[in-house]
Each structure stands twice: as structure tokens, then as C-alpha cells.
Amino acid sequence: MAEGGNGSPTAVPQNIRDGSPTGVLGDWDASKGKEQPTASKISQPEANTMRTHTGEKPYKCDQCDYSAIQKCNLEQHLAKHTGDKPYMCRKCGYRTDRKSNFLDHLRTHTGEKPFKCDQCDFSAAKKYSLDQHLAKHTGDKPYMCGQCGYRTTQKTTLSRHMSTHTGDKPYKCDQCDYSAAVKSTLDRHLTKHSGDMPYMCGECRYRTVSKYNLSVHMRTHTGEKPYRCDQCDYSAANKSNLDSHLSKHTGDKSYMCGECGYRTAYKSTLSRHMRTHTGEKPYNCDQCDYSAAQKSQLDYHLAIHKGDKPYMCGECGYRAALKFHLAEHMRTHTGDKPYRCNQCDYSAALKSTLKRHFKTHR
Template identity: 60%
Template sequence: MSKHNGEKPYMCGECGYRTADRSNLTVHMRKHTGEKPYKCEQCDFSTRFKVNLDRHIAKHTGEKPYMCGECGYRTADRFTLNRHMRSHTGVKPYKCDQCDYSAARKESLEQHMIKHTGEKPYMCGQCGYRTADRSNLYYHMRTHTGEKPYKCDHCDYSAIRKTYLDQHMATHTGEKPLVCGECGYRTADRSALTRHMTRHTGEKPYKCDLCDYSAATKTNLDRHMTKHTGEKSYTCEECGYRTAYRSALTRHMKTHTGEKPHKCDQCDFSAIQKVSLDKHMAKHIKPT
């Protein structure tokens, strides 16, 4: 009944967290106790959540039993499939209580909230790196441990993040599975599709808190903010390269992935940057 009347009778005695579901409280308490009851039988990985164990096990088995009936997308865990389905239904259950923003994923809402708070609570004990996103800290720590768990099965490339491996794989397959429903634009990079969609919506959600500037992409806001701060906030987790611009970091990452997306249509030349392709094309132009 608590789901209907909004009552949350179960409370954490450590931090005041409240919930309508006793099992949610049990899982929450593991944050305080450090308990990780879900153990991998093939390595020493353990976790607080079964969904995390399922996701981890897929690294050993490669199995992806959960499939989307709309588009054929497959995944190793039910939670990820449920989240994916929102891309078809348009459901965005996570609402910002300070503006009209809503999101399909809780992580997206948490990322959005830092625009209001500016908080970066997660800090690396090795080097002092700070971030607003727990997963960013998790990946950052691999720059210290050297761990690169995502392996290419076509060559000896390995990566800190799955997104880097996915981008690298496009160099082997040429596949661009993500499609814009408005104009048919295709890409291998989910963040590139998100940036592209703002062209259709006209949305400029990224606001400067020092002046009245707003932007369609975080990259453009970050570029603008350097005029105020001079900060170089984007760091390559592979080699430590720093830049003020996300786009510059994206280009830089291709030096690690080997990706050369800009292809000459007259020979087999390819380049990391469009400017390099433009210079190359001049060789094909015959002087008049």
C-alpha cells in the first residue's frame, strides 16, 4: 500500500534514507556495512548488487540473453535492457526538482544536478583528481592500476572504458549502429548522436553561471568557460594529456584507438582530423 499512499516507513538509522520497500533498505545498508554478498566464481570480484554481478559475469561468458523486441539490441542484464527500452517508449522517470529537466537514467539526472550544485564529491586518493560522477572516478583509478579490461578480439588493443573499445571497433567493422530518427544521421558514438540531436531540438541546456551564454553541447560551454577560468578540465586517462575542450580530447583519443574516420574518396588515405584530410585533398586538385 505504501506505493499508493507515498508512505516510506523503512528508514536507515545511519543517514536517514527512507524507502517504501524493506528490500531496498537492506541493499542500501550495504553502503554502510561494506557487505558485498554477490561473488564471482571465476575471479575475486564481489558486489553489493546482483545486477552488477550479472554484468560482470558477461565479461567471462560473453552471453547476452536479454534482447529488445523493438530493435534487436542485446545485453547481459535485465536492468540495462529496461533502461534501453526507454529509448523506444520515451519514458523519463528521473525529474530534476530545480528545473524542468527529466532523464531516462538516474545517472543522467545526477550528472545534470552538478549544473545546479557544482559539487565534485568523488576524489582520487592517489592524485587528488575530483569528479561529480562515481563511475568517472572508477575509470580514473585504472590510470593508476594500469587495468585495461576491455580487449579487442581483432587486434591487441585494450581500453580502460568500454566506450573507447566500441569506438576502436569501428576501425575494424565500419559499423555505425546509432541512427538519428529525424534525418538518418548515423554514428558509432552515442555521445555524438546526443550532440547531433540538439540541432533538431534547438535545445541549449548548458548555461554559463558567470554570464548569459548558453550552448547546445557541453563541449561548447566548456570552451566558453575557459574564457573565464583558463582551466583545462579534460584529461586523457591513457597518457595524462589535458585540454580545455572535449572535442580536442575526443580527437586526441583517436591517437590511442587508431581510429581515422576522415577518408579520402580518391585514394586510401585516412586521417584523424578533417583538417588533415583537407590538406591531403589539395594533392588531388590539378592546377589550372
């Protein structure tokens, strides 16, 4: 057991298996108890590089058919079998099996963003976030779907997209019949069984199941809006909000309802719309017989049971049960009016207000 400092792991992972490759890159001298180099010996980094070309994966799990190029990858995989999460944050109790995840998590408390863009003032807590941002400058989207032409900056995003064509949901819950196309979606689902919400805001004690949700929530305190439209001065705290905004410029609404002709830019929006025809209400309250067509409606209802209002305004102390309501409230301080009429120069802080305005044009 290692001595833990502030934010340090409470235990050091132990190698519970040898995990050695089946082929040996040198001679073993039993009398001296160490490997003796030969003329053919190459360094471990060189060996790992060679395996990326040959496809060799010598480190094999003895509990399933997983294999890896590097021993460290095998050790990370083995933690899934043991359930061991030795790295623990002393501030909020978050635990993980990887040191890199632990260090990333600590930045949610410190606010440190060491990865900086050399073309603008953007900075990020994670390197991959910077890589995603840099693609906005280059416009490069090298990964393309062969079925619909969808392009993206990341291989993982393309993999997730492909599941919309295949319907494949390989990540299955071991406590119910739920399955998901993406592991992170399954992880969020599992918290419904465990009740675990390891990520906590240091400003207002808001808790969530996802580190991403926490980072987005923190923007309600900082006012940060890192997602900027390249066609106007609009900016957003969430990428999904920017994507919605961009559709106003392109006019692209590729998803259409076969019942009434309603069109939208998003598949998820169409799915929600279809429930107005089917009457389906898949989101059920576990404390009464209430059910809802949308998750946001259920979240609002659950807040009535709990009386919980985790979202707080840093300006005046106003509290809300839903993040959406806090975002609307913040506009009373910022004066932001993101909803714009496409027929005149009117703009509004609330979407409902803009809808009422549209009636003046009829």
C-alpha cells in the same frame, strides 16, 4: 552515536519505525516479551525466500505506497524520506545511507579489487562489475527488448533501454523542470544545483559528481585499459570507446540523418549531429551569454572562467582543463595510436591527424 574509526560511519542508523510485517510467523507471549516458536514457525531467510515466489511484500512504508519483502529494504527506502546519510568517509566527506555503498566507496581510496575473474586476470571492486565482465567470456545476453531485438547482460540495462522507446522520464528534479529516464542521471543533474562533487582523486585532487567518473579518471594515472576488443589488440579505458571501436569492425551505422544522409552507430552522436542543422545550442554558460551545441564544449568554456585544470599527467606534470586533452597528451608518453586508416597501415594518435591523412587517398 557510535565511535567512528578511520573511514567508519559517524552514526548508527536508528529504526524510527517498527516496520514489522502485518502477518506474524509465530505466537506472541506478552508476559515474556518475546515470540514463542510454534510447530508452524519458519526461519526469516526461509520466509524471505517464500515471498519471492508469492510476491508478498509485508513491510510497508507509512509515507508512500512502497512495500518490500525484507525489513532491511524498507529501512533503506525510509532514508529517502528522512534524507539521513549516516555513513561518512573521513577521507573525502562522501556520505551515503547504505553501509554496502560506503564499503564500495572506500575501495576507491584503497584500490582494493577483491572480486577476481577465474578465466583471466581481471578483478573488480564490485561484484556486479565482475558479473558484467564474466558475460564477455560467456557471450550470454539473456535480456532482450521485444521492440527492437536489443540484448544485454543486465536487467537494469534493459530497463534503461526501454525508456528510449517509451520516452518515459519518471525521475524529476524538484528545483527545475528537468526529468530523466535513469535515477543516476537525475543525481548528476542535482549536483548542478548543489555544487556537490563528493568523489576526489588522491593523485591530482580531481573531483567529480560520480563514483564511476572517478574510477574512469583513475585509469589516466594507472594506464589501465580493461575493455578489450575480441577481434584485434585494441583496448580502452572506457566501455564507450570500445563500443565506438567495435563499430569499425562491424560497419554497423543504424542511425541516419534525414537531412543529409549522415550515418552513425550511436543515437547520441546523431542527436549531436542534428544540431548542425537546427543550430540548437542547449548548453548555456551561467557566467556569460555563451552557449554550445555539445556539453564538452561548454565544459571547456567554463574552464576558461575558472582557470581550472584538474587533469594532471603523472609522467611530466602537464595539466589540462579537459580529460580528453589529457588522454591525447598521454599518447605522447605511451606511443599509442588508436586511430587507424582503413585503406592503408597508417595510424595516428589524434583523430584530427587521421582525417588529414584521409585526404592523401582522395
